[in-house]
């Protein structure tokens with residue numbers, strides 16, 4: 001398996017009045033087709049690590065390679081392009097745009113990447129939503145959907161540009177147990193059947209146990 005992410009001594013310190021260390025000397029390699037849990041107590045740096053891996057934040061020190069490319073050498077434009085092509089995000093709260101329909105929300109990353117014609121984007125968005133059991137909800141806005149449905153739209157949006165990597169921050173954290181299981185199974189299928197790599201923050205140790213391995217953080221360090 002080739003590695004998708006190589007993090008070496010990743011450290012993120014916030015320069016507040018008193019410096020706050022969010023992530024400390026994290027070294028980890030994540031291969032393609034891996035299903036990885038990020039666990040640890042509240043405040044241990046799980047989200048902070050995910051933001052670093054997703055190029056939503058920059059490390060204070062250490063290196064992060066994505067598909068063999070050193071992200072430190074990239075300017076903002078390259079980082080944005082790398083994100084758009086390689087990484088899909090799913091957060092605890094769906095962050096769908098409220099005034100757009102499910103299908104339009106899924107089209108947004110494709111529009112940003114600008115590789116498909118309008119009709120193709122529309123078709124791909126419908127296909128992705130279809131595959132997630134949302135064919136009857138294409139034209140609904142987020143407030144017309146249940147929590148589980150919204151989260152599935154968020155997964156479809158994360159898959160819009162067919163990225164190899166999905167980063168999920170407590171993707172089932174705000175869902176009831178049935179929807180939670182459904183979303184977990186979707187993520188699992190992405191890894192097992194579609195060859196995606198999924199890195200998901202979770203508080204749920206039963207869920208983590210069903211994944212390939214755990215990166216457990218305590219006070220920002222791997223433990």
Ligand SMILES: Nc1ncnc2c1ncn2[C@@H]1O[C@H](COP(=O)(O)OP(=O)(O)OP(=O)(O)O)[C@@H](O)[C@H]1O
Nearest residue numbers: 014020021022040041042043044045046047048049
């Ligand atoms: N902007 C900030 N300013 C000050 N402290 C921060 C900031 N962002 C995060 N922190 C602190 O850094 C630590 C790590 O936060 P982070 O959100 O990464 O942890 P987490 O493990 O994801 O927590 P949770 O499980 O509660 O979501 C926490 O103690 C948090 O309070």
